Amino acid sequence: MIVVSVVVGVLIVIAAAAGATAYVSGQRQPAESVAGPASAAAPSTSGTSGTSGTSVEQSGAPTAAPSIPGTDALGFLGTTARCADGDRPKMMVLTATSQAVVCDHAGALYYAGWRTDTGSGTRIDGVLPAGPGWVARAPDATINITPAGLVISAANGEFTEPATGFWAAP
Numbered sequence: 001m002i003v004v005s006v007v008v009g010v011l012i013v014i015a016a017a018a019g020a021t022a023y024v025s026g027q028r029q030p031a032e033s034v035a036g037p038a039s040a041a042a043p044s045t046s047g048t049s050g051t052s053g054t055s056v057e058q059s060g061a062p063t064a065a066p067s068i069p070g071t072d073a074l075g076f077l078g079t080t081a082r083c084a085d086g087d088r089p090k091m092m093v094l095t096a097t098s099q100a101v102v103c104d105h106a107g108a109l110y111y112a113g114w115r116t117d118t119g120s121g122t123r124i125d126g127v128l129p130a131g132p133g134w135v136a137r138a139p140d141a142t143i144n145i146t147p148a149g150l151v152i153s154a155a156n157g158e159f160t161e162p163a164t165g166f167w168a169a170p
Contacts, residue, residue: 066089066092066167067165067167068092068094068165068166068167069094069165070094070099071092071167073089074087074089074101075089075092075099075101075103075112076092076094076099076101076114079099079114079116079121080112080113080114080121080122080123081099081100081101081112081113081114081121082101082112083101083103083104083105083112084103084105086105087103087104087105088103088104088169089101089102089103089104089169090102090103090104090109090168090169091134091145091166091167091168091169092165092166092167092168093145093147093149093150093163093165093166093167094163094164094165094166095149095150095161095162095163095164096161096162096164097115097116097117097161098113098114098115098116098150098161099113099114099116100112100113100114100145100150101113102127102134108125108126109126109127109128109134110123110124110125110126110127111123111124111125111127111136124136124138130144133145133146140154140155141153141154142154147163147166147168148162148163149161149162149163150163
């Protein structure tokens with residue numbers, strides 16, 4: 001039973017990352033935090049743009065932290081839900097038990113996630129856009145993420161984890 005819970009948790013985190021990637025890659029509308037509205041600035045021509053006080057350098061790593069508590073310019077503090085130095089976060093999502101970041105490494109997207117309830121982390125390459133969100137595919141599940149949260153579809157059912165915080169790069 002514990003193994004199933006851990007697998008479901010990891011899949012939830014993967015779904016969060018995948019959905020956010022698709023959301024950011026697809027329709028570029030101002031993101032709104034599930035925890036409350038956030039002001040969003042339109043992309044500027046100077047090479048930087050911001051959401052909720054976040055400035056992201058278009059050619060490098062972010063220069064300021066997103067507005068989700070416990071994050072900095074690369075992701076969540078003290079966990080593996082972070083981008084590598086030099087990579088840019090495309091989105092971050094926080095749920096009751098998950099932290100997820102979709103990162104851009106020279107145009108290739110990857111997911112970095114952490115389960116707060118189990119203390120386990122994972123990295124998945126090949127995050128893809130899918131409709132209004134992003135998707136990560138594992139052998140035994142498909143995980144979708146949107147600003148509303150994570151949806152994990154597996155052989156044993158569909159599981160939803162609502163987002164308590166969401167940030168997407170402009």
